[in-house]
Amino acid sequence: xxxxxxxxxxxxxxxxxxxETIQARVAELGAKISREYEGKDLTLVGILKGSVPFMSxxxxxxxxxxxxxxxxxxSYGGSMESSGVVRLVKDLSHPIVGKHVLMVxxxxxxxxxxxxxxxxxxxxxxxxxxxxxxLDKPEGxxxxxxxxxxxxxxxxPNAFVVGYGLDLGGYFRNLPYVGVYSPPEE
Ligand code: IMP
Numbered sequence: 811x812x813x814x815x816x817x818x819x820x821x822x823x824x825x826x827x828x829x830e831t832i833q834a835r836v837a838e839l840g841a842k843i844s845r846e847y848e849g850k851d852l853t854l855v856g857i858l859k860g861s862v863p864f865m866s867x868x869x870x871x872x873x874x875x876x877x878x879x880x881x882x883x884x885s886y887g888g889s890m891e892s893s894g895v896v897r898l899v900k901d902l903s904h905p906i907v908g909k910h911v912l913m914v915x916x917x918x919x920x921x922x923x924x925x926x927x928x929x930x931x932x933x934x935x936x937x938x939x940x941x942x943x944x945l946d947k948p949e950g951x952x953x954x955x956x957x958x959x960x961x962x963x964x965x966x967p968n969a970f971v972v973g974y975g976l977d978l979g980g981y982f983r984n985l986p987y988v989g990v991y992s993p994p995e996e
Pocket of ligand 1: 860915916917918919920921922923924969970971972976977978
């Protein structure tokens with residue numbers, strides 16, 4: 811992933827989901843996941859780097875014993891358009907055979923990233939695979955990537971958002987809220 815370019819202007823970010831709104835929803839998802847995975851051997855798989863804040867808050871709101879792992883894929887190449895090309899940059903550290911896997915993603919847009927990962931992981935014979943995504947942009951979905959996102963924080967319209975893990979050219983991941991970024995006029 812290329813993360814070069816000018817430092818974007820934080821004044822161009824307009825809050826869509828406040829930190830409080832996100833925290834409340836993540837707590838609800840954590841409670842639901844805890845109920846549904848009671849007695850199961852659950853591994854949360856965070857997709858780097860965008861899932862980091864969501865993964866960190868979600869795992870602490872889950873009350874059943876879990877393990878965690880991470881993988882990294884490259885997707886947008888630093889621009890605001892999906893390239894549709896997915897590359898595995900870092901694989902999991904541990905096998906998932908026989909485990910219940912919950913993929914933790916920041917946002918599902920075209921669905922191409924998760925389609926690729928679901929196919930890759932299905933071949934490794936986990937007990938189950940489900941998806942938790944903080945955000946879902948259902949209007950962005952490409953044909954063939956019409957899988958279910960099992961745990962969705964918020965469904966949002968087709969805008970480019972940053973913050974709480976989501977980036978523009980590598981910036982803004984540290985914002986505690988999610989906001990819409992408006993690029994300057996050309
Ligand atoms: P998909 O493969 O198109 O579903 O895209 C998934 C990935 O694209 C996410 O994990 C993000 O890294 C990135 N992405 C999609 N929409 C946005 C956005 O609005 N802001 C920042 N990144 C995004």
